[in-house]
Amino acid sequence: MKRYIILFVALWFSACKSGNPNYQEEAANPEFLIRSEVMLTESIIHDIFAPPVSSRIYMYASIAGYEAAVHGNKGYKSLVGQLNGFEKVAQPKAGEEYCFPLASVRAYLAVGKKLTFAQELYEEFDKKLEADFKKIGIPDDVYDRSIAFGDSVAESIMKYASKDNYKQTRGFRFTVTNLPGTWTPTPPAYIDAVEPYWTKIRPAVLDSSSQFRAPVPSKFDLTKGSPYYKEVMQSYETVKNLTNDQRDIANFWDCNPFKMNITGHAMFATKKMSPGGHWLGIAGQVSRQLNKNYIETAEAFALTSIAIFDGFISCWDEKYRSIRIRPETVINASIDKTWMPVLQTPPFPEYTSGHSTISRSAAVVLTKLFGDNVAFNDSTEIPYGLPPRKFTSFIQASDEASISRLYGGIHFWPALDEGAKQGQKVATWLNQKIKTH
Incomplete structure (x- = not known):
């Protein structure tokens, strides 16, 4: 009799659980x-x-x-x-x-x-x-x-x-021209240029990859006093006189998916999240902080990721149009052969800055969703041994992400400034085009 009672209780509990009225x-x-x-x-x-x-x-x-x-x-x-x-x-x-x-x-x-x-x-x-x-x-x-x-x-x-042209752009390599002022592979691994045909990928909301084309960068001219020379020297001097806080900012926003480390004859890679992953991490953190419900969180992930995706397409359109040389290459060749950037130079042209572009795109979308002055602690880099950083708004975070590329020695100032403007335009267009409710 006792065994039947136990069985009945077990079945009753199971039935109640499967019929949980609050399961939704x-x-x-x-x-x-x-x-x-x-x-x-x-x-x-x-x-x-x-x-x-x-x-x-x-x-x-x-x-x-x-x-x-x-x-x-x-x-x-x-x-x-x-x-x-x-x-x-x-x-x-x-x-x-x-x-x-x-x-x-x-x-x-x-x-x-x-x-x-x-x-x-x-x-x-x-x-x-x-x-x-x-x-x-x-x-x-x-x-x-x-x-x-x-x-x-x-x-x-x-x-x-399957219809966004991704498969059609696989396997193509970029041909280095060796023209003055143009991009060439950088130390330490001298990796081929990444995604030279990304402009062929179908945008999510942009009319075309060149819809928000950046201004033509300053002419390559190392004559002292020229606009370009001033840009080069700004990057050079910034790294030489870097403060501890600026170095921390550079490292926090590094977001290099594949950093090659070389010690003597040994070579190994350090892997991190991408810039897009960093910003989607922020979207998740702030959704949690503001107690957003499920659909609001899903909306934040969807719209932020679309902004980042189209931001990369817009940025890459300019990168492989201007094919701009990186600071490390020009400084080592013409200013100081011993100079090294704080961050490892990414394997693609310099102008515009990808992180500046997509950070502003993500920040503008998140600002529309969550508000202008949402303060938050960004803890996305804790797995890589870096402490959280505090921000008073998404825009402030995007500004810091952008300037980190100057502190890191991997960009000239115009690439940051114009990249942020490019990202702003992409996100503003997205906010106008997409209506989720």
Whole structure:
């Protein structure tokens, strides 16, 4: 008799749990999505994707997460018809019950996995994520249906991604011209130029890669007193007289996915998150700080990642038009052969600054979503041994990200200034074009 009572209690508890009347509310915890973004960042770091490619991965995963979540939130609009070439996405079946946050996380991770390589990294994460969702008590039929819907959304997004010209731009190399003032590979690894055909990638909202074309940079002229000479000397003197705080700023915003370290005959790489990953980390942190709900967090990831993606396209359009030489190259050749930048010079042309462009794009979008004067502690660099930095606004953070490139010795001032202007224009255009609610 006692055994039957125990069995009855166990079955009763299981039935109550599977019928949890609050499961929708509990499943709509934005931490599920924030954790997924962190997991995707770890995968991107492991696979060493270049910053523009990383932005593509983040964007499609974030769009998938948003599109699956939007159905459970009245007043929010799909991005279908608002992004270039995005004409349709999988829809839930009418009259059926879904847990859309579960579907959203599933869609986000499914796209992220398809666009990255290190699938084994997700094994323990997936087990823990599934266990946490199961604890909520989502009815089995709703759970299975939501997972299937998330997979369908992911499939739709992958079809959308397949037509952005990414595959068509693989395998092409940049030909170094050796003309005065033009980019050449830099120490220590002298890596080929990264993504020279990124301007061929379909933008998300821009009309074209050259829509917000930067001004022509100053003429390469090392005559003392010329505008270009002054730019060179500014970078040179800044690094020579760097303060400890300026050095900290340079290192905090380094965001170099693949730093090559050479000691004697030994060579090894240090891997970090990309600039886009840094800003999506900020989006997640501030969403948590402001107690944003699930759809607001999904919206922040989607719009920020789109701004970063189009920011890279706009920036790369200018990089491979002007093909600007890096400070390290010109200073070592003409000013001081012993001078070294604080940061390792990235393997692509100098003008405009990618970090300046996408940081301002992300900051403008986040400002519209969360407000003008949102103070926050940026702790994204803690895994790399760097303490958090405090900011009074997203714009202030983007300004510091931009100036970090001068402190690091990898850019001239006009690349920072014009890059920020470029990013501002990209984000303003996005804010005008996309209406999520």
